[in-house]
Amino acid sequence: MSREWLYQTCQPIDAGFETAAREHQAQLTKPPGSLGMLESVAIRLAALQRVAQPSVEHVWISVFAGDHGVAAQNVSAFPQAVTGEMLRNFAHGGAAISVLARALGATLEVVNLGTVNDPGELPEVRRAIIAATTADFCQQAAMSVAQLDAAFTAGADSVRAAHASGAQLFVGGEMGIANTTSATALACALLGETPDRLTGAGTGLDSAGIAHKSAVIARGLALHADANDAVEQLRCLGGFEIAALTGAYIAAAQLGMPVLVDGFITTVAALAAVRINPSVREGLLFAHCSQERGHRIVLDALAATPLLDLGMRLGEASGAATAVPLLRLACVLHNQMATFAQAGVSTA
Numbered sequence: 001m002s003r004e005w006l007y008q009t010c011q012p013i014d015a016g017f018e019t020a021a022r023e024h025q026a027q028l029t030k031p032p033g034s035l036g037m038l039e040s041v042a043i044r045l046a047a048l049q050r051v052a053q054p055s056v057e058h059v060w061i062s063v064f065a066g067d068h069g070v071a072a073q074n075v076s077a078f079p080q081a082v083t084g085e086m087l088r089n090f091a092h093g094g095a096a097i098s099v100l101a102r103a104l105g106a107t108l109e110v111v112n113l114g115t116v117n118d119p120g121e122l123p124e125v126r127r128a129i130i131a132a133t134t135a136d137f138c139q140q141a142a143m144s145v146a147q148l149d150a151a152f153t154a155g156a157d158s159v160r161a162a163h164a165s166g167a168q169l170f171v172g173g174e175m176g177i178a179n180t181t182s183a184t185a186l187a188c189a190l191l192g193e194t195p196d197r198l199t200g201a202g203t204g205l206d207s208a209g210i211a212h213k214s215a216v217i218a219r220g221l222a223l224h225a226d227a228n229d230a231v232e233q234l235r236c237l238g239g240f241e242i243a244a245l246t247g248a249y250i251a252a253a254q255l256g257m258p259v260l261v262d263g264f265i266t267t268v269a270a271l272a273a274v275r276i277n278p279s280v281r282e283g284l285l286f287a288h289c290s291q292e293r294g295h296r297i298v299l300d301a302l303a304a305t306p307l308l309d310l311g312m313r314l315g316e317a318s319g320a321a322t323a324v325p326l327l328r329l330a331c332v333l334h335n336q337m338a339t340f341a342q343a344g345v346s347t348a
């Protein structure tokens with residue numbers, strides 16, 4: 001399938017609405033800048049949504065799940081079967097993101113891209129099976145060209161459904177045992193970093209486990225040293241859900257739909273998206289800095305300032321969901337505060 005769409009220019013933010021929103025913020029009854037990032041986020045949302053009054057009442061969350069061949073290298077604190085087991089938990093409404101999505105009134109879509117312990121048909125889970133798992137990147141490329149394309153498409157399909165439903169914000173999440181190993185390897189390749197600087201505990205490795213994981217990533221990087229662009233690095237080192245997120249972020253930016261990025265794995269997928277298509281960057285907002293070791297470095301590479309730093313490291317879009325109320329508050333402040341003139345308050 002053609003990949004041309006990945007490179008097509010994204011909808012630029014609207015400079016007119018951005019200027020109008022900035023000027024509006026300056027008139028609200030507060031010292032200029034005193035609402036900090038709540039101001040800049042409202043301005044960015046107005047510019048992205050091309051409206052005077054931004055809103056994120058209608059939120060769409062897609063959680064992409066997939067298994068990783070590199071799990072065979074003993075790089076996670078949890079067994080691979082958990083990926084499929086968590087799909088059941090999502091379907092039955094018991095996962096953290098199930099609870100958060102309900103509390104937010106958000107649409108939650110779960111996408112099974114391929115799990116070794118496949119739970120089969122489940123309510124509320126879209127099956128877009130690519131294979132039971134990616135290959136172990138210590139032995140061969142994680143994905144074939146066709147598998148990578150299928151993952152990009154699965155992500156873009158979710159965004160198209162979100163857009164068609166009238167969603168005002170797209171949130172991507174992931175679930176996949178061993179995916180911090182894949183995401184760390186991909187981040188190292190994209191950034192020219194070494195695994196010892198980026199490798200973290202994932203679901204809870206101890207220091208010996210982290211050292212082993214770092215060595216596994218170093219082996220993968222050596223095997224795929226010839227992969228010299230972001231698409232090929234993603235194919236060799238990434239995973240189905242990481243590539244789906246990359247495709248989703250690109251598609252969302254092309255449709256002009258704002259994106260709220262979640263944690264470490266999703267930020268690496270966002271970095272890949274920006275490397276493939278730099279015009280994606282201005283459509284991205286960043287929810288939080290996860291505890292995963294490499295997250296801050298990847299955020300810095302994207303010049304991203306996340307809204308929250310709560311010591312979270314769950315994934316499955318939970319950090320982004322937690323930041324949605326802040327975006328909603330930023331919007332209502334922007335839309336409902338009185339101006340100095342309206343309130344009869346003196347300016348500086």
Ligand SMILES: O=C(O)c1ccc[n+]([C@@H]2O[C@H](COP(=O)([O-])O)[C@@H](O)[C@H]2O)c1
Pocket residue numbers: 075076077078174175176177178179180181201202203204262263264265266290291292295312313314315316
């Ligand atoms: O989002 C994060 O920053 C994050 C940090 C650490 C772990 N996770 C989640 O934990 C799983 C991967 O951890 P691991 O140790 O199996 O590589 C995967 O399902 C992620 O959703 C997520």
Ligand SMILES: Cc1cc2nc[nH]c2cc1C
Pocket residue numbers: 078082086174175176203314315316
């Ligand atoms: C239980 C569990 C839930 C998760 N959700 C996202 N990643 C996860 C990893 C584990 C192990």
